[in-house]
Amino acid sequence: MQKPEKIILVGGSGYVGTAYQAYFNAHNIPFITLSHSSLNLCDKDAVLHTFKELKPNFVLNAAGYTGKPNVDAAELEKTRCLLANTILPGVLHEVCSHLKIPWGHISSGCIYTGAHPDGSGFLEEDTPNFTFRQNNCSFYSGTKAIAEEIINNGSHCYIWRLRIPFNEVDGPRNYLSKVMRYSKLLEARNSISQLDEFVRATWLCWERHIPYGVYNVVNPGSVTTSEVVAKIRQRNLVDKNFEFFKDEAEFMRVAAKVPRANCVMDCNKLLKAGIPMTEIHEAIDWALDHWRPA
């Protein structure tokens, strides 16, 4: 008989962490949440002590700071951004390596911009191209990329790259809500992640013991902002004219402080490992068909 799961969920109160809690509860998976209020998560000795006591068989890091309402805000809270996005995974890497506890870290596709020249998505092994090292990125993306640098040599670690989460539940962090509410939109092509599928897929990685390493956990394919707008209009979900910025230059001039990482990602590594994700347009259609306004 297998040892029962004993999971530590770090950062359980955020948009992603809350989805993990819901999933664990729905599947009767016992877990303990750790947050900054209960423990100084950036203090290696404190984390080491706690993990020694709790003896988890898996640790899941869903903590992070993206900036509120958006990534521009992180430019004004660089220290907080570094602590949450780089130091915390760095500490977990050290503690989990030391105690030989397998763990998973929620990274971000925001460390890439664009796509391959032929339009295909970035692979897990492609060097991130939207980081401090290219000097083109938001501070947020920079901190997520350094975290991957730090933990990437961990042998018992999953790095799961999430990209613009959405589902059918209206809310300030949901991509579909953002598209409905922003006064003006930027046309761009992106791979995005249905949040609940992301949670399920990452959990299956651990449950099925697929090989450790980096996985792009996005829905197969990519979608443009105007495709999403057309789907919203079809369903008359909001009563407004959707306006678009003329181009990225106007967007940067008028609405943004730092560049955004619009990018296409390839998720075939995940699919080939036997973990399914719904095709992106289908996933968006489902969410909009089951839309639950706030």
Added chain:
Amino acid sequence: MQKPEKIILVGGSGYVGTAYQAYFNAHNIPFITLSHSSLNLCDKDAVLHTFKELKPNFVLNAAGYTGKPNVDAAELEKTRCLLANTILPGVLHEVCSHLKIPWGHISSGCIYTGAHPDGSGFLEEDTPNFTFRQNNCSFYSGTKAIAEEIINNGSHCYIWRLRIPFNEVDGPRNYLSKVMRYSKLLEARNSISQLDEFVRATWLCWERHIPYGVYNVVNPGSVTTSEVVAKIRQRNLVDKNFEFFKDEAEFMRVAAKVPRANCVMDCNKLLKAGIPMTEIHEAIDWALDHWRPA
């Protein structure tokens, strides 16, 4: 009558911090040291609380992590390096800005490489060229550069750039000791800082209330490794043949894991503010003439 000084010295136990302690003691300047053992320096609320209690009129950050025995070691302790070199100054920046406490941060000339095309030194306003953003640096230099980015908009802050400290006291962190002890040397041209002059100069910045901002606190001029070796030989301070790497490529292949930031820095801003520093060759001569072996 002036308010008596009440100084908080953060990181008083390192090579630089110890020199500040000696200076303050010699000049009857009262100070309190804060270290990680007495306070979680990366916890903004804790630092805020302590500063509110202690009401310092100046805070001096001499904490940092350079790697032991050298900067290569920092590559293996990236989280620790980021905490000490970036997060801590970020927290001090936030707390000191909030409480309107003037403060000084010991940065490093290691965020530059080379010199101006005409051989002259980098000025304070030159964009650092040995950072994550150029993708050419050690992790150590990267963390020091991000710290400057974070705190550079502080209005009541000195950023003092130290560069390869030395004095007449033999020891593992003293540049002259390193030149005497390394089995093989890399020929390079550098600006360097006599440690006790650095401490005095930075203190005078505050005492004389010269304008806040960035200052290169090095001895005027620059010096090559072979010049330093010649001075050591002249005085017969060690009985050995000094061997040199053929070039930087051999050095990188044989002895180093990450590139070093050899650079020339201009300290005229400091000198023009009325703060003297001894010409570099003179300062080295004095140290070697008064050499105190370990």
